[in-house]
Amino acid sequence: MTTVERPVGGRLIDQFEYGLDAPICLTWELTYACNLACVHCLSSSGRRDPRELSTAEAEAVIDELQRMQVFYVNVGGGEPTVRPDFWHLLDYAVGHDVGVKFSTNGIKLDKARARQLAGTDYVDVQISLDGATAEVNDAVRGTGSFATATRALENLAEAGMKDMKVSVVVTRENAGQLDEFKALTDRYGAQLRLTRFRPSGRGADVWDRLHPTQQQQRELYAWLLANGDQVLTGDSFFHLSALGEALPGLNLCGAGRVVCLIDPVGDVYACPFAIHENFLAGNVRDDGGFQRVWRESELFADLRSPQTGGACTKCAHFDACRGGCMAAKFFTGLPLDGPDPECVQGYGETALAARDVESVPPRSHLDHSHRGPVRGQPTLLGIPSMPPAKACAESPLAGVPLT
Amino acid sequence: MAISAEFDPAMPWQKSRSVALRPEPFGALVYSFSTRKLSFLKSKLLVRVVEALGDHPDAAAALTACGVPEAQRATYEKALADLARSQMIETRTPA
Numbered sequence: 001m002t003t004v005e006r007p008v009g010g011r012l013i014d015q016f017e018y019g020l021d022a023p024i025c026l027t028w029e030l031t032y033a034c035n036l037a038c039v040h041c042l043s044s045s046g047r048r049d050p051r052e053l054s055t056a057e058a059e060a061v062i063d064e065l066q067r068m069q070v071f072y073v074n075v076g077g078g079e080p081t082v083r084p085d086f087w088h089l090l091d092y093a094v095g096h097d098v099g100v101k102f103s104t105n106g107i108k109l110d111k112a113r114a115r116q117l118a119g120t121d122y123v124d125v126q127i128s129l130d131g132a133t134a135e136v137n138d139a140v141r142g143t144g145s146f147a148t149a150t151r152a153l154e155n156l157a158e159a160g161m162k163d164m165k166v167s168v169v170v171t172r173e174n175a176g177q178l179d180e181f182k183a184l185t186d187r188y189g190a191q192l193r194l195t196r197f198r199p200s201g202r203g204a205d206v207w208d209r210l211h212p213t214q215q216q217q218r219e220l221y222a223w224l225l226a227n228g229d230q231v232l233t234g235d236s237f238f239h240l241s242a243l244g245e246a247l248p249g250l251n252l253c254g255a256g257r258v259v260c261l262i263d264p265v266g267d268v269y270a271c272p273f274a275i276h277e278n279f280l281a282g283n284v285r286d287d288g289g290f291q292r293v294w295r296e297s298e299l300f301a302d303l304r305s306p307q308t309g310g311a312c313t314k315c316a317h318f319d320a321c322r323g324g325c326m327a328a329k330f331f332t333g334l335p336l337d338g339p340d341p342e343c344v345q346g347y348g349e350t351a352l353a354a355r356d357v358e359s360v361p362p363r364s365h366l367d368h369s370h371r372g373p374v375r376g377q378p379t380l381l382g383i384p385s386m387p388p389a390k391a392c393a394e395s396p397l398a399g400v401p402l403t
Numbered sequence: 404m405a406i407s408a409e410f411d412p413a414m415p416w417q418k419s420r421s422v423a424l425r426p427e428p429f430g431a432l433v434y435s436f437s438t439r440k441l442s443f444l445k446s447k448l449l450v451r452v453v454e455a456l457g458d459h460p461d462a463a464a465a466l467t468a469c470g471v472p473e474a475q476r477a478t479y480e481k482a483l484a485d486l487a488r489s490q491m492i493e494t495r496t497p498a
Contacts, residue, residue, distance in 0.1 A: 012443055
């Protein structure tokens with residue numbers, strides 16, 4: 001590994017490429033347990049991992065974040081609110097100068113919790129919704145999940161909560177609903193957040209079918225330029241900047257440089273979309289804790305060197321998109337120094353077509369997906385199994401005409 | 404109450420009380436616990452200026468005391484004006 005000297009002065013984005021002493025913000029998934037079974041779950045969540053960080057261990061992580069002056073964390077999962085100590089950890093973080101924005105499907109946000117949240121400063125709530133209508137949303141997130149999310153939004157609005165977020169992963173199915181999402185969000189006094197769909201976790205299984213088309217990407221880009229000030233994106237659409245004008249925010253892959261992920265068992269990955277051994281930098285339970293992983297891991301040191309080679313560096317748009325999303329390339333089996341699979345100049349499609357037919361894209365070593373049927377299971381991939389002919393019929397062939 | 408207004412280098416200023424600076428190799432990350440906004444100071448000299456504001460009768464004196472070169476004074480005043488607008492620094496009542 002060669003260490004490259006950090007330049008003095010210049011643009012901030014060039015400084016960020018060399019990494020920071022602590023993340024700007026980080027994502028912390030508190031549990032792999034989830035009541036839902038969304039088809040595109042980035043962390044293949046469902047079942048709790050028995051090695052999950054304990055309450056005391058989670059508090060120790062918060063203490064460390066406070067010492068490192070990480071001023072806020074994005075908490076997610078799984079469904080973080082199903083952890084019995086979730087509300088305690090929320091108070092603990094806020095009490096230690098670590099602001100929390102948590103993502104939830106809304107399952108636990110009844111009127112009482114909504115009032116509690118509205119009365120807590122320094123906490124942001126983000127409700128996940130992947131369709132502006134129940135039909136589109138529930139096909140990927142599960143029957144009843146639209147109703148759960150909108151009920152939570154109603155409770156929050158009624159409690160006087162301001163600026164909660166509605167977080168949407170943009171897919172081929174909902175890309176045509178951007179104005180409807182905006183209207184829905186405005187109705188609750190909430191703020192819209194759109195993020196990019198990556199082929200991470202179970203997302204890899206449905207990526208071919210759900211990632212936006214090139215035409216939809218161009219429409220999304222135009223929409224973001226027109227509505228950019230009012231819509232949050234987590235800076236996740238920087239690959240679209242190669243269409244022309246740069247989008248607001250950081251147009252750079254922040255993995256291991258300005259962001260990272262702490263997973264429910266304390267493993268530290270370069271980014272929330274990169275749960276794979278190749279991007280595992282260490283564990284907060286190791287000697288030296290999170291700070292040592294962030295500052296000393298070899299993987300992160302590697303990620304903090306600017307890209308100098310590869311097909312993309314020769315492209316006229318490289319300065320705009322910086323080669324796109326590392327996780328999107330990795331989980332579609334593309335080289336990390338080549339184009340993003342959704343490259344808006346079309347190089348990604350060429351690269352995808354040129355993949356070795358024998359090659360299998362890498363998969364995460366982790367899968368916490370539910371093993372059995374889940375109530376309201378999403379139907380995007382079809383009905384999971386044939387229902388029995390009668391409630392008491394045990395034979396798999398019952399009711400099947402055999403002649 | 405301190406009011407963050409139009410930046411005037413002849414006035415006494417200080418880093419806002421709800422603001423924290425986190426040192427970084429290029430300067431510092433600035434975070435406001437009241438507006439929950441994040442910003443960056445792009446040079447270590449600017450970090451010293453922001454930290455020194457409260458110790459001087461006015462912002463101009465802080466710039467001089469920190470040794471900001473004459474040629475860069477306008478740039479630094481503009482940076483302070485941006486910080487005033489985003490409430491990262493605030494005026495203070497002279498002691």
